[in-house]
Every structure is written in C-alpha cells, then in structure tokens.
Amino acid sequence: MWAALFDFMQQFNRSGIAAWEAFGVAYLYGNAALCAGRAGHLGESLAAARSAAHPWCGMRNMASLIGSGVMDRYPSLRIGTLEAGHSWLPFWMARIDEHAETIKAALPTLRQKPSEYVLSGRYFQSIEIPEGEKLTDSVIDLLGEDALMYASDYPHGESRFPKSVRTVMGWTMSPASRRKPLWENAVRLYARVGLS
Numbered sequence: 001m002w003a004a005l006f007d008f009m010q011q012f013n014r015s016g017i018a019a020w021e022a023f024g025v026a027y028l029y030g031n032a033a034l035c036a037g038r039a040g041h042l043g044e045s046l047a048a049a050r051s052a053a054h055p056w057c058g059m060r061n062m063a064s065l066i067g068s069g070v071m072d073r074y075p076s077l078r079i080g081t082l083e084a085g086h087s088w089l090p091f092w093m094a095r096i097d098e099h100a101e102t103i104k105a106a107l108p109t110l111r112q113k114p115s116e117y118v119l120s121g122r123y124f125q126s127i128e129i130p131e132g133e134k135l136t137d138s139v140i141d142l143l144g145e146d147a148l149m150y151a152s153d154y155p156h157g158e159s160r161f162p163k164s165v166r167t168v169m170g171w172t173m174s175p176a177s178r179r180k181p182l183w184e185n186a187v188r189l190y191a192r193v194g195l196s
Contacts, residue, residue, distance in 0.1 A: 025078050025189060058084025062123075063096045069108040071117045080124040080189045082151060087135040089125055090142045093118055118147060124189040126151035127181060129164050133171040136181075145177055149185035 058081045071077060093115035100107055100114050117123060127136055127148050139148060150168055154161035168182065 025080065025191075054083055055085040055088055058125075059088060059092050062118075063092070063114070066114045066117045066123075067096065067100065067107050067110070069110055071120075071122065072111050078122045078124065078189050078191070080126070080149075082126045083128070083153060083156075084126070085128045085131060086125045086139055086148055087128075087131045089118070089139055089147070093143075119143065121146055121188070123147055124149050124185055127168070129153070129160055129167055133173075136171070137173070140173075140177060140181070145180040146185065148181040149189065150182045 061084075062079070062081050065071075065079060071079070096114040100110065112120075125147050127150050136148065152161040152164045153159035154164075160167060171178075173181075
C-alpha cells in the first residue's frame with residue numbers, strides 16, 4: 001500500500017509543477033493519516049492524532065517546499081498552508097532559518113532565508129479560529145498582516161460555520177489591520193479568481 005501511495009505522490013509531484021505554472025498557487029494541507037499516524041499509535045486517541053496532525057503536516061510541508069528551492073525556481077508561485085493552525089508560524093520560521101544556516105549542506109542554495117520567503121507576500125497561512133484573537137494578534141504583531149488569511153473550515157465537522165464569520169468579525173482588530181487577513185490576503189493568494 002505505501003509503495004503505491006509513494007508512486008502516486010511522485011506522479012502527482014511531477015504533474016503538480018505544471019499546475020503551479022498554470023495557476024501559480026500551491027496548497028499545503030495536513031493529513032492525519034500521513035503525518036501523525038493512525039489513532040492508537042503509541043496509545044494516543046483520535047483527538048490527539050487529529051490535533052497534532054494538521055500543524056505538524058503544515059510545518060513539515062511548508063519547510064520542505066520552501067527548503068527545496070521551489071520558490072526560487074518559480075518566482076510567481078504563491079503558497080497557501082491551510083487548516084494547519086497559524087500560531088506556530090513565528091517559532092517555526094526562526095527554527096527553519098536556524099537549520100538553513102547550521103545544516104546548509106542539506107539544502108539547495110536558497111536566495112533568501114526561509115522566513116523571508118514567508119514574509120515575501122507569496123506565502124499565506126489560514127487563521128484557525130480555535131487559536132483565537134490573542135494568538136492571531138500575536139502572530140500579526142510579530143510578522144505583520146501579509147501572511148494570515150481567514151478560513152471558515154466549512155464544511156468540516158469541527159467547523160464553526162456560520163458562527164465563524166461572526167466570531168472573527170467580533171475580534172477587536174482595528175479596521176486597517178482587519179482588511180488584509182479577512183480579505184486582501186485571500187484575494188492575493190487566489191489571484192486568478194479575479195477579485196479585488
């Protein structure tokens with residue numbers, strides 16, 4: 001089974017380059033089965049596996065894609081990490097910057113530090129509502145307003161939709177700092193849709 005999945009992913013990765021060139025967007029999404037293992041592994045529950053899976057997958061996928069030099073090879077590529085949380089982003093940027101320096105031989109030559117790709121206006125991370133207003137404000141304070149974007153998580157079971165819109169609109173962000181994460185950043189990620 002794993003060999004078949006690996007073959008499929010290799011084919012997808014080869015064909016995915018054409019999709020990146022055509023649409024200019026790569027979406028990174030965590031998968032509980034692939035990233036955190038099955039529930040029951042090491043005695044953990046389904047809740048523990050799902051809680052860990054999406055952030056861990058988002059972190060690994062983002063570091064792998066940026067660390068592979070893809071953003072240098074495809075300078076108009078935009079990347080969105082979705083449904084993986086967002087409050088880990090500042091610490092992860094610092095960590096992958098450190099490793100890009102200390103184990104430089106493990107990576108291709110990158111034109112920038114990994115964190116600079118994240119802050120370049122080409123990387124986007126969906127806001128996870130359970131992480132709340134304080135953590136979201138902290139990430140915006142540390143990174144600025146250009147990377148985060150609202151996502152309702154609809155139609156997943158853990159989604160708070162339609163209350164998610166009301167919840168986020170109730171956060172005490174200034175109108176100026178609200179516009180990018182709640183509208184403009186998604187418009188930039190999904191540029192081919194034609195919104196403005």
